[in-house]
Amino acid sequence: MAVETAFTGRRVLLDSAAEVGPATVYVDAAGRVARIEREYRPEGAAVDAGDRLLMxxxxxxxxxxxxxxRTQWEGVVTASHAAAAGGVTTIIDMPLNCIPSTVxxxxxxxxxxxxxxxxxxxxxxxxxxxxxxxxDLVPMLEAGARGFKCFLCDSGVDEFPAVNEAHLRAAMAELAKKRGTLLFHAEVDTGATADAARDPTEYATFLDSRPPGMEVAxxxxxxxxxxxxxxxVRCHIVHLSAADALPAIRAAKAEGLPLTVETCFHYLTINAEDVPRRSTEYKCCPPIRGEANRAQLWxxxxxxxxxxxxxxxSPCTPDLKMHPCCGxxxxxxxxxxxxxxxxxGIASVGIGLPLLWTEGRRRGLRLQDVVRxxxxxxxAHSGLAGRKGRIAVGHDADFVVWDPEEQNRITVDKLHFRNKLTPYRERQCTGCxxxxxxxxxxxxxxxxAGADGWDRGFSQQPLGRWIGSDE
Ligand SMILES: [Zn+2]
Structure with missing residues (x-):
């Protein structure tokens, strides 16, 4: 009989349709879930989550x-450490800000x-x-790219120019051959600019230069x-910020179009009204908007x-943030x-779970919704529906063990990404x-953490793998 490793707990959540309850998950030598028993069996388990949640x-x-x-902005070691420390077992990288851009x-x-x-x-x-x-698109899909991203406005880096409707049509005709996915940075230039007469150290000066109409158009x-x-071609809107665009999205979905939408932890947990002067760690595009907008996103x-x-x-070095901390x-x-x-760009990989949970539970979010x-x-969005995102037989055995009730202050020693400027420093959360x-x-x-070979709690060996076409 093949060697199996057991992961057990009294509070296990297998997927978004399941109830929290005792379970033991047996994993085969290839790292896949071989079988699941709905019982708590701590004897001989590799990980005993006890009363913590295993999901x-x-x-x-x-x-x-x-x-x-641009590894000085962020690199794979620091990004994947930050991910691991936050229960993130898979990250999908963006094609820009690296050089060469992934095109x-x-x-x-x-x-x-x-x-x-x-x-x-x-x-x-x-x-x-x-x-x-x-x-290049079909060959890249065949090589293992999960899909593609494009910009409808200036991306901020010269190596990744924006596309127009004609470019899109050429690209989507290629993607249609393979049922590919296209991600859109959905802002267009509507002529809005920052008012040079206003104080650039006030957040509102920047916010008013990126109005919701850019996203709506x-x-x-x-x-x-x-x-x-x-x-x-499935179309996907990345980092939705403007609630004004929700009616168009709802209508498109009601029409049955293959459209999906993501938002980010920062749009759900920060209000524009609360951004302090000169605190450029809060700047991203599209911008964090006001409290009423945030309620509609929720x-x-x-x-x-x-x-x-x-x-x-999306971090960078502190000098490019022109932040007071670096003079x-x-x-x-x-x-x-x-x-x-x-x-x-806002730095936050690996700290999203407590952020979402702390705010979401007040608004009726359940643990099942978090998993979803x-x-x-x-x-599923990343083309990994049969392999990741749920605890199920045949899926990769990717788990996080966390305590949804534990108080957690996000101190700098808990930030493992390379540049520590983030709006979440010292934020009080629930969930650890x-x-x-x-x-x-x-x-x-x-x-x-601190034990032999477990520098800050990380395994000595980098055990992550590249997700390519071969798997
Ligand atoms: Zn991005």
Missing amino acids: PGIVDGHVHINQPG TVDAYNQKRESFRGGMWVDVGTWGGVVPGNAA AIDLVVKMCREFAPH AAVVDGTIDMVVSDH GAPIAGAVEGDFVKAWG LICERTA VHQTVVRGAVVYDAAR
Whole structure:
């Protein structure tokens, strides 16, 4: 009989349709779930979660690792450590901010090679659609890209230009051959700019330069393109911020179009009114909006209009944030804490679970909804429905063991990503991750931090794997 490893607990949640109850999950030598018994059996178990919750590992479908090329912003070791410490067992990298950007098979292969030996969790990547690379798309899908992302406005980096309707049509005709997925950064330039007469260290100056109409106009275009290629190309709106776009999204879904939508932890947990002056760690595009907008996003999460929640972890070095913490403004004409000129992006991979849970439980979110929003739906979105996001026979044995009742202050020593600027520092949450398991192997164990070979709780070996076409 093949060797099996057992993971057990009194409070196990297998998937979003299940109830919390005792279970023992037996994992085969290949790291897959072999069988499940609805009983608590601590004798000989590799992991005994006891009264803590054991649930599927989190799949974060929107992470900017920035390696190769901008590894000083973020790299695979630090990003996957942060993921592991937060119960995230799979991250899907974005095709931009690394150099080269992931828009050819060659660039895809460079990223895969660069990540070798540095992954503490499983990692895959989206490819990019840029003007003129339509012929590269099917080969990239065949190489293992999970789908593609494009920008309808300036991406912030020169290597990843925006596409227009003609580019989209060429790309989607290729994707239709393989039922590919296209992700849209859904903002278009509507002529809004920052008012030079206003104080750039005030958040409102930046917020008013990215009005909701930029998202609404972009999403109208996404829906139109989605309809044109339905049902052959699934279209996905990344990081929805503007609640004004929800009616168009609801209508498109009611029409039966293959459209999915994500929002991010920051849009659900932060109000524009609360962003302090000069605190550019809160800047991202589209921007965090006001409290009334946030309430509408929550309603859309609860009613299922918004399919999933991701981090959009997108850090940079502190100098590019022009943050007061690093003394001064590096760009000519910028001031310290300049919201208009600072790089946009929020660092948060691995801290989403307590953020979502703390805020969500007050709004009626159940643990099953958490599993649906950040495990199941994100796995399916990344083409991993049969393999990740649930605890089920034949699936990868990816688990997180956490305590949903435990108080947790997000102190800097708990931040494992490379650059520690984040709006969540010192935030008080409920919910604390204790262990993370990837394909049957413990990759993070808070209780072992400091023990021999368990630097800060991480396994000595990087046990994550590249998610390519071969699996
Ligand atoms: Zn992003």
